[in-house]
Amino acid sequence: MGALRWSENVTAPDIAIEVEGLSKSFDGREVVHDLSMQVRRGTIYGFLGPNGSGKTTTIRMLCGLLTPDTGRGTCLGYDIITETDRIKRRVGYMTQRFSLYQDLSVRENLEFVARLYDVPDPVGAARAMVERLGLHGREEQLAGSLSGGWKQRLALGACTLPNPQLLLLDEPTAGVDPKARREFWNEIHAMAGEGLTVLVSTHYMDEAERCHEIAYIAYGHLLVHGTVQEVIAQSHLTTYVVGGEGLGDLAARLEQTRGVDMVAPFGTSLHVSGRDAAALERAIAPYRNDRRFTWQQSEPSLEDVFIDLMSRARDNFQDAA
Amino acid sequence: MAAADAMGARGFWLRTRAMLIKEFIQLKRDRLSFGMIIMIPLMQLVLFGYAINTTPRDLPTAVLLQETSDVGRSILAALQNTKYFKITHRARDEAEFDRLLASGTVLFAIEVPANFERALRRGDRPAVLVAADATDPVAAGSALSALGTIVTTALRNDHAIPDTAAPPFEVRTHARYNPAGATALNIVPGLVGTILTMTMLIFTALSVTREIERGTMEALLAMPITPVEIMLGKIVPYVIVGFVQAGLIISVGALLFGVPIFGSLALLALLSTLFITTNLSIGYTFSTIAQNQLQAMQMSMMFFLPNILLSGFMFPFAGMPAWAQWIGEALPLTHFIRIVRAIMLKGSTFGDLRYDAVALTALMLIAMAIAVTRFRRTLD
Ligand SMILES: Nc1ncnc2c1ncn2[C@@H]1O[C@H](COP(=O)(O)OP(=O)(O)O)[C@@H](O)[C@H]1O
Numbered sequence A: 001m002g003a004l005r006w007s008e009n010v011t012a013p014d015i016a017i018e019v020e021g022l023s024k025s026f027d028g029r030e031v032v033h034d035l036s037m038q039v040r041r042g043t044i045y046g047f048l049g050p051n052g053s054g055k056t057t058t059i060r061m062l063c064g065l066l067t068p069d070t071g072r073g074t075c076l077g078y079d080i081i082t083e084t085d086r087i088k089r090r091v092g093y094m095t096q097r098f099s100l101y102q103d104l105s106v107r108e109n110l111e112f113v114a115r116l117y118d119v120p121d122p123v124g125a126a127r128a129m130v131e132r133l134g135l136h137g138r139e140e141q142l143a144g145s146l147s148g149g150w151k152q153r154l155a156l157g158a159c160t161l162p163n164p165q166l167l168l169l170d171e172p173t174a175g176v177d178p179k180a181r182r183e184f185w186n187e188i189h190a191m192a193g194e195g196l197t198v199l200v201s202t203h204y205m206d207e208a209e210r211c212h213e214i215a216y217i218a219y220g221h222l223l224v225h226g227t228v229q230e231v232i233a234q235s236h237l238t239t240y241v242v243g244g245e246g247l248g249d250l251a252a253r254l255e256q257t258r259g260v261d262m263v264a265p266f267g268t269s270l271h272v273s274g275r276d277a278a279a280l281e282r283a284i285a286p287y288r289n290d291r292r293f294t295w296q297q298s299e300p301s302l303e304d305v306f307i308d309l310m311s312r313a314r315d316n317f318q319d320a321a
Numbered sequence B: 001m002a003a004a005d006a007m008g009a010r011g012f013w014l015r016t017r018a019m020l021i022k023e024f025i026q027l028k029r030d031r032l033s034f035g036m037i038i039m040i041p042l043m044q045l046v047l048f049g050y051a052i053n054t055t056p057r058d059l060p061t062a063v064l065l066q067e068t069s070d071v072g073r074s075i076l077a078a079l080q081n082t083k084y085f086k087i088t089h090r091a092r093d094e095a096e097f098d099r100l101l102a103s104g105t106v107l108f109a110i111e112v113p114a115n116f117e118r119a120l121r122r123g124d125r126p127a128v129l130v131a132a133d134a135t136d137p138v139a140a141g142s143a144l145s146a147l148g149t150i151v152t153t154a155l156r157n158d159h160a161i162p163d164t165a166a167p168p169f170e171v172r173t174h175a176r177y178n179p180a181g182a183t184a185l186n187i188v189p190g191l192v193g194t195i196l197t198m199t200m201l202i203f204t205a206l207s208v209t210r211e212i213e214r215g216t217m218e219a220l221l222a223m224p225i226t227p228v229e230i231m232l233g234k235i236v237p238y239v240i241v242g243f244v245q246a247g248l249i250i251s252v253g254a255l256l257f258g259v260p261i262f263g264s265l266a267l268l269a270l271l272s273t274l275f276i277t278t279n280l281s282i283g284y285t286f287s288t289i290a291q292n293q294l295q296a297m298q299m300s301m302m303f304f305l306p307n308i309l310l311s312g313f314m315f316p317f318a319g320m321p322a323w324a325q326w327i328g329e330a331l332p333l334t335h336f337i338r339i340v341r342a343i344m345l346k347g348s349t350f351g352d353l354r355y356d357a358v359a360l361t362a363l364m365l366i367a368m369a370i371a372v373t374r375f376r377r378t379l380d
């Protein structure tokens, strides 16, 4: 299998996804705009962005479920417009909405997938997957009656059963409890360790930190991409963490001050950020000597960066979108 | 993943089979649909059966006795005693007779002519004249066939005629308004087709829209399965279902109404399978066009109506205007009703039914072609 995988891709064997200038409109409204991205094989690529930013639409274009209006690209070396049949045979796609058959049991769902992909010994393969997912004893339970976390695991199992080379996971952990989320991510890392490429969309910042690379998309525009460190560095954001009392009052006043681009409460502290370091220094100078507050410069968190990107994107694209 | 294999015939079969197994399990689990498969034909048959059995009871009848004799009175009493006729009017003359029939006040008018008894004893084979309103051929048919026996029995009991010989009189019937006089035997074969049309359409009409509404279509489309494979996987289980239904209707029909099967059962099974598949394909086509399950149901009903009205099930096909016949020719039920009636009642062979078989096949292929081209392979 490993040898076959490499030989199939004549062009760039270490690139799993490479797309350029993808755009897609629905009813005259552009929901993905000129999107380009590259995902290397064996990496976990996080796809972040607020609701309605075009993550699902992009993923669907990658696996042949939607035809881009403009742009081109390859997925596992196959053209995303003309070779979708080949892509489908090698990609596991976990949809945002649970899309297994609710009226089939765990076992029957897995066997269906195994048969459809011509997995040798579908019954045995389904049984092995049940064991791997820890669903032993629930084989005969209807998929519709599983809890959210188990549904998620089953869906992941179903799309990895045919041994895909690329996994597209659309918000796989939405609404799942933290423990199940952690196990889910351990599983994904284990699979990536075996050479699988994973593109995963998510809302959760802590999940973004578990990705090798991330991309942030808002209003259909891919705004930044790179490793978490790169994305933070690219933001050119200066951030102060403020501790103390009466922070709500301070936040309200800082928001009105020029030079402060973003004020965000984090638990008992306040993150104050600005794109222009000098301007930020001037803006906060009046409060720095206030005894009630402690000021400490720090690296912006990923969330600071994304909130900043969001607000800038809103100013730039909202009218267009 | 074996790329070469997946493209070939083996892959085609494997994926179709995967789909088939899935559909079977879902069908098995869908108690409501499963119940429908059995209940719809039984319900319809029992309803129709009940209607057919009871209409011939207490049919309003007028009598005109042109002579007062023992024989006349015997016949009258016998008629009154049967469950078929209810003598509601004693007509004085033929004009009143006609008026009663024309207005629908009575369904039968029975006339015992003058000098009937004398002619009977002389062995002249006199005729009891019966006029029947045959607009309801089912009702008229069974009552008429019973009439001869009733009169004979009555006269034998009264020793007016000897027990042995064939009846020394004749019942001369005149079916008015619908001389063709289709009978109950024609209804059951028609019912086979009607029930199958209805259930087959509904089953497949919902199949694709259901997957879309439940969100399973997105995952299915992301898998390496083709529209033809999905279609076959969704149609084939119901061919078997339809086959069971057809068998159920025909055997219950035979038990309930004594409908004979003169022709070959194998031929009937073969052409029924063709008809079932045609309807499933049409239902499936609706499913690929409709936006949701409600629309799919509405389309099925829109298609079902002309099938009932213009296929020769309700009204004699030959009696319809040319435009209606043209539409009728394009409906599967028209051809199937001809096929079933011909095989069951006339014992026709495949040679006789070539045209209808070809027409059904053509309709099936057209529906499948539309379905496969209409099937949306993406979510665009
Ligand atoms: N099939 C469709 N028809 C019309 N609008 C759509 C369709 N799919 C998505 N959209 C719209 O496109 C935008 C992006 O949606 P989506 O890609 O699902 O975003 P995300 O996954 O990031 O939440 C949303 O505003 C959504 O309403």
Ligand SMILES: [Mg+2]
Residues within 6 Å of the ligand: A052, A055, A056, A057, A096, A170, A171
């Ligand atoms: Mg989404």
